[in-house]
Amino acid sequence: MIQFDTVHKRFPNGTTAVHDLSLEMPEGGVTVLVGSSGCGKTTTLRMINRMVDPTSGTIRVGGKDVLQQDAADLRRSIGYVIQQSGLFPHRTVLDNIATVPLLLGWGRKKARARAAELLETVGLAADAGKRYPHQLSGGQQQRVGVARALAADPPVLLMDEPFGAVDPVVRTQLQDELLRLQKELSKTIVFVTHDIDEAVRLGDQIAIFRTGGHLVQCATPAELLAHPADDFVADFLGAERGLKLLSLKSLADLPQGPAPEGGAWTLVLDEARKPLHWASKSSTGTELPVRPLKDTDSLLAALNESIASPTGLVARVDAAGVLTGVSSRDDIHEYAGRAHTEASVAA
Numbered sequence: 001m002i003q004f005d006t007v008h009k010r011f012p013n014g015t016t017a018v019h020d021l022s023l024e025m026p027e028g029g030v031t032v033l034v035g036s037s038g039c040g041k042t043t044t045l046r047m048i049n050r051m052v053d054p055t056s057g058t059i060r061v062g063g064k065d066v067l068q069q070d071a072a073d074l075r076r077s078i079g080y081v082i083q084q085s086g087l088f089p090h091r092t093v094l095d096n097i098a099t100v101p102l103l104l105g106w107g108r109k110k111a112r113a114r115a116a117e118l119l120e121t122v123g124l125a126a127d128a129g130k131r132y133p134h135q136l137s138g139g140q141q142q143r144v145g146v147a148r149a150l151a152a153d154p155p156v157l158l159m160d161e162p163f164g165a166v167d168p169v170v171r172t173q174l175q176d177e178l179l180r181l182q183k184e185l186s187k188t189i190v191f192v193t194h195d196i197d198e199a200v201r202l203g204d205q206i207a208i209f210r211t212g213g214h215l216v217q218c219a220t221p222a223e224l225l226a227h228p229a230d231d232f233v234a235d236f237l238g239a240e241r242g243l244k245l246l247s248l249k250s251l252a253d254l255p256q257g258p259a260p261e262g263g264a265w266t267l268v269l270d271e272a273r274k275p276l277h278w279a280s281k282s283s284t285g286t287e288l289p290v291r292p293l294k295d296t297d298s299l300l301a302a303l304n305e306s307i308a309s310p311t312g313l314v315a316r317v318d319a320a321g322v323l324t325g326v327s328s329r330d331d332i333h334e335y336a337g338r339a340h341t342e343a344s345v346a347a
């Protein structure tokens with residue numbers, strides 16, 4: 001666990017970046033720091049590994065006061081990922097990833113073996129290891145940055161806008177990868193972002209800051225969306241708060257029934273009973289695409305699909321893509337209403 005106890009940071013030029021911050025970041029969870037530009041997110045993050053020291057207050061990592069530890073040792077024991085990957089341009093990808101293990105005296109062979117293993121972990125091909133950072137795409141460079149931060153298997157990972165410089169599609173892929181990795185690794189992650197959707201997607205808890213380094217609210221995404229503490233938080237979460245809440249709810253309990261037969265539209269399946277498309281019974285014989293959803297997909301995706309689908313029906317499939325049934329627009333609306341009430345009551 002990381003604990004901030006009445007931490008204040010005032011820079012020599014008089015700027016207060018962090019104002020009496022008390023906050024706990026649970027072990028094995030993702031805490032996302034969000035807020036407008038200049039509200040103290042990066043300074044908060046950098047005080048954890050002593051790239052910046054607080055003016056007053058205490059920060060403990062795993063129960064130990066960071067100021068009582070050697071700054072260089074502390075930094076090596078905490079993974080750090082930044083927006084522009086921060087890779088060394090004249091070192092190969094493999095040597096970049098092996099940086100901290102080498103500093104820790106692992107020996108070249110062991111450090112490189114670990115680096116090769118991590119390339120695979122973050123979804124890169126083995127031959128990427130021999131390349132130099134400029135020979136990779138921005139998204140691949142970020143993956144290398146994550147691999148480098150994980151190299152010495154630190155319990156804590158600090159991530160400062162790590163996916164801020166890549167396009168939205170790659171960004172979603174990197175978020176998926178991080179969620180997959182986190183399921184396996186259960187690191188204590190502190191993640192800075194400007195993007196509230198990214199925060200809702202990745203955070204076990206979200207801390208919202210406002211200018212002057214004030215923490216306004218820290219809560220789970222569902223709590224935050226259902227009960228923003230004030231207008232500032234509500235504005236920050238955006239007008240689509242209700243829809244964002246639906247993005248947190250899976251379809252596991254959404255009722256489904258058999259696919260309709262003999263109506264205006266038929267769901268066409270392949271031999272393995274996987275949905276292919278919607279076919280119109282009319283003389284034009286129109287075919288429209290179907291986007292089947294799994295139980296792990298979100299209620300927001302179901303709502304979207306029910307609007308896009310010509311029949312208002314959403315095809316449901318199992319993990320192998322085989323049809324299990326369909327859900328109607330009415331089912332989805334009713335389930336969404338219930339999910340909203342439950343979240344509001346629970347939060």
Ligand SMILES: Nc1ncnc2c1ncn2[C@@H]1O[C@H](COP(=O)(O)OP(=O)(O)OP(=O)(O)O)[C@@H](O)[C@H]1O
Pocket residue numbers: 011012013015016017035036037038039040041042043044194
């Ligand atoms: N070394 C420094 N000296 C003086 N002021 C600083 C220093 N570093 C940051 N600041 C100021 O402290 C405040 C908080 O900065 P910080 O970088 O923590 O904000 P942030 O929320 O991460 O911003 P952004 O989202 O733009 O990265 C800002 O007003 C910034 O200008």
